[in-house]
Amino acid sequence: MFKALTKLLGNAVAAFGAITWFLLRILSQVPRALLRPGLVIHQIHNAGALSLVIIMTCGLFVGMVLGLQGYDMLERFGSESSLGSAAALALVKELGPVVAALLFAGRAGTALASEIGLMRATDQLVAMEIMAVDPFRHVVAPRFLGGVIALPLLTMIFIAIGIFGVQLVGVQQLGVDQGTFWSQMRGSVEVDDVMQGLIKGCVFGVACSLIAVYEGYVAEPTAEGVGRATTRTVVNSAVMTLILDYMITAVML
Amino acid sequence: MQQSRTTEIVTGAFVLFGFAALFFLVTQITNKEFTAGGAGYSLLANFENIGSLKVGAPVSMSGVTVGRVESISYDMQQYKAVVSMHIDAKYNRIPDDSDASIMTAGLLGGQYIGVTAGGSDQYFKEGGKFAIVQDALVLENLINQLVASFAGKKSDSAEETKK
Structure with missing residues (x-):
């Protein structure tokens, strides 16, 4: 029992060590990867531009449901005029970064992990090494960078569309006064709050991209292994996002 | 290629x-002025205390929004807050002896300016000024008064029992 526990703990620590080494190896290749921006741009396209539709759709509906629920809740206290500030703060500081990161892990993280995992399974990574082409420079680092750049931008788009959704339901449908809505929002949201959302987006971007490329890179070179790597990417990204979210909030609040 | x-x-x-989304978030939903658009005219009112009235708050008559608060500043001569309101052009028959008061929507809601029509047959024009105003209700002052009046009553009754 005790032995099993120490083994489990040892495995967990070893996994953290391995992923840290992996991150350092990526970071050492980042300057070289940036010298060839074509690869990075291609990955921003894959991770960011192709996630745009899902991010915008979900942002709109999260905002709209926030408008409905927020209105219903605030109306019980007779303060539905604070809908703007309540919904905007919730979106900017929590919902936007977290939901965008979860969607990103599902949409882009899985694609990254399975792509790299398949490269491993079909010996493409080994072939690169034989040709003296560093797979970190040409495969891993550009994908990591693409994700890190894309997620903060996706987060901002998610929040902006979300606020539009709140406005759509709250002002257009439920009849909160437009000027009150915006002036209450402006009165309570500070630039620092937006920056906190942006910082969260950046941190989640690093975490989700790192987990995705790591799981893909260390995947077992079988069809089953690639499938497992994809699953682990989503699960680990979601757990990591929520843990980091708590930590950042505790530090920055 | x-x-x-x-x-x-x-x-x-x-x-x-x-980046456009980021720019929108930083400039539009944070503490920036709300511009009241459309044709109309401006009215002024001086208040001792405006509470938490904000630029962009509605100006309403009998509950109907007729304009917006355009700007809030402080007059160092009179030591009063100066609130400038933008009134929609179609509400151009507001009597010039109307009064303006700062009211609160709901218990914790945002504050707005309520205008009650007077009886004059002269109407407000561009730059007109409300002569009769009522300040925002400051909850702390109200509670203080309440506490003071309770305390006063208590000491009164205490004296009475002594007698």
């Missing part, structure tokens, strides 16, 4: 869109 050209354009559009 043709395919990578499309990729570059799409990526560029995505990045620009992302």
Whole structure:
């Protein structure tokens, strides 16, 4: 029992060590990867531009449901005029970064992990090494960078569309006064709050991209292994996002 | 290379869109002025205390929004807050002896300016000034008064029992 526990703990620590080494190896290749921006741009396209539709759709509906629920809740206290500030703060500081990161892990993280995992399974990574082409420079680092750049931008788009959704339901449908809505929002949201959302987006971007490329890179070179790597990417990204979210909030609040 | 050209354009559009969203968030939902648009005229009112009235708050008559608070400043001569309101052009028959008071929507809601029509047959024109105003209700002052009146009553009754 005790032995099993120490083994489990040892495995967990070893996994953290391995992923840290992996991150350092990526970071050492980042300057070289940036010298060839074509690869990075291609990955921003894959991770960011192709996630745009899902991010915008979900942002709109999260905002709209926030408008409905927020209105219903605030109306019980007779303060539905604070809908703007309540919904905007919730979106900017929590919902936007977290939901965008979860969607990103599902949409882009899985694609990254399975792509790299398949490269491993079909010996493409080994072939690169034989040709003296560093797979970190040409495969891993550009994908990591693409994700890190894309997620903060996706987060901002998610929040902006979300606020539009709140406005759509709250002002257009439920009849909160437009000027009150915006002036209450402006009165309570500070630039620092937006920056906190942006910082969260950046941190989640690093975490989700790192987990995705790591799981893909260390995947077992079988069809089953690639499938497992994809699953682990989503699960680990979601757990990591929520843990980091708590930590950042505790530090920055 | 043709395919990578499309990729570059799409990526560029995505990045620009992302920065536009950030710009929108920083400039539009944070503490910036709300511009009241449309044709209309401005009215002024001096208040001793405006509470938490904000630029963009509605100006309402009998519950109907007729305009917006345009700007709030402080008059160092009179030591009063100066509130400038933008009234919609179609509400051009507000009597010039109307009064303006700062009211609160709901218990914790935002504050707005309520205008009650007077009886004069002269109407407000551009730059007109409300002569009769009522300040925002400051909850702390109200509670203080309440506490003071309770305390006063208590000591009174205490004295009475002594007698």
